[in-house]
Amino acid sequence: MSSILLLLAIVPALVHLVNTGLTSTSIAMETRVAANHGLLYLVRSNEGYRVLIYIGKPPGKLYLYDSTGVRIDLLAKCGFTESRTCIYPELLVLKPPVYMYIDGVIIAGVVVSP
Numbered sequence: 001m002s003s004i005l006l007l008l009a010i011v012p013a014l015v016h017l018v019n020t021g022l023t024s025t026s027i028a029m030e031t032r033v034a035a036n037h038g039l040l041y042l043v044r045s046n047e048g049y050r051v052l053i054y055i056g057k058p059p060g061k062l063y064l065y066d067s068t069g070v071r072i073d074l075l076a077k078c079g080f081t082e083s084r085t086c087i088y089p090e091l092l093v094l095k096p097p098v099y100m101y102i103d104g105v106i107i108a109g110v111v112v113s114p
Contacts, residue, residue, distance in 0.1 A: 040064075040100040040109040048091035049111075055084050055102060063101040064109075066094040074100070 038055040051064065058080050064072040078086035098109035 035105050036103040037105065038100060038102050038107055040098070040107050042094065042096070042098055042109050042111045044111055044113045045091065048093045049098075051088035051092055051109075053078065053086045053088070053100065055080060057084070059102050061101065061103055064092075064094075064098065065101065066096065066098045068095050070094065 036056050036059055038053065041052040043050040043052065053074060055062070059075065062074040062078070062080070064070075064074055072092070074086070074088070077089055080086065096109070096111055098111075100107045100109065
């Protein structure tokens with residue numbers, strides 16, 4: 001009976017240690033590789049939004065999402081081979097909030113009125 005009580009007292013502590021160890025291991029693995037970063041600005045006009053983008057390094061994947069589920073492949077129009085900035089060439093009709101997905105990192109867009 002006492003061994004069961006002892007087991008019930010120790011098991012939660014062991015589970016906590018294992019979870020903490022796994023979490024710290026995954027954090028260490030994620031911080032070894034520097035994540036990409038960027039900025040997303042949406043300049044509001046009467047016809048839509050002008051999208052201004054800055055990224056830290058050339059991305060593998062770069063998408064723009066709005067709250068209705070619209071997905072735009074930014075690499076198709078911007079490229080980012082020579083520059084880390086891009087002004088999307090077309091006005092976009094989007095519904096904020098708007099997010100940019102860049103190599104697994106999600107960045108919220110900032111709406112700016114001229």
